[in-house]
Amino acid sequence: QKEVEQDPGPLSVPEGAIVSLNCTYSNSAFQYFMWYRQYSRKGPELLMYTYSSGNKEDGRFTAQVDKSSKYISLFIRDSQPSDSATYLCAMRSGGSYIPTFGRGTSLIVHP
């Protein structure tokens, strides 16, 4: 079993839909959780960063962490075609700044 599991998709939604992207993990030592967005032929860029459990909102994006279930989510409201990309979750423990990445979910938002 991989430490971080993420459904590769693709997830195809119409413009304006609410998107839910998820990851599960097995390592209870993970405390810091990140979401990266990766456009085709580009490097990943950090989108959201949260510590421990709870919610964090930034514009149309909300990151949610449920440590008891070892489950994290990224919600995108009012999705746009420009949100079409691969979204990677990443997480790390407190002892290292090296994250463990999920394999990424491909999101397609069609007009």
Added chain:
Amino acid sequence: DSGVTQTPKHLITATGQRVTLRCSPRSGDLSVYWYQQSLDQGLQFLIQYYNGEERAKGNILERFSAQQFPDLHSELNLSSLELGDSALYFCATGTGETDTQYFGPGTRLTVL
């Protein structure tokens, strides 16, 4: 544009060969991280350098090595290449021990 540059963008080579990938960090960034991204394995951490010294090692093969030079640019050397080494190689840089890593555009390596 993250400000991190990587060269070359594409590299096509044969099995058994050796290649060098280069990464130039953003101004002021002392940390360089190298990652390999393949379809079946996802993004895998290889190695980190901080201000010229090796700081952390991940799933890096013995055939691979890296170094960070005094001007802070870094090179990843891949030798005795195998078909399975075909992947995207990213470097990411940061100011120090931080979760904010800025990724370069990557080098696509194809081993034939």
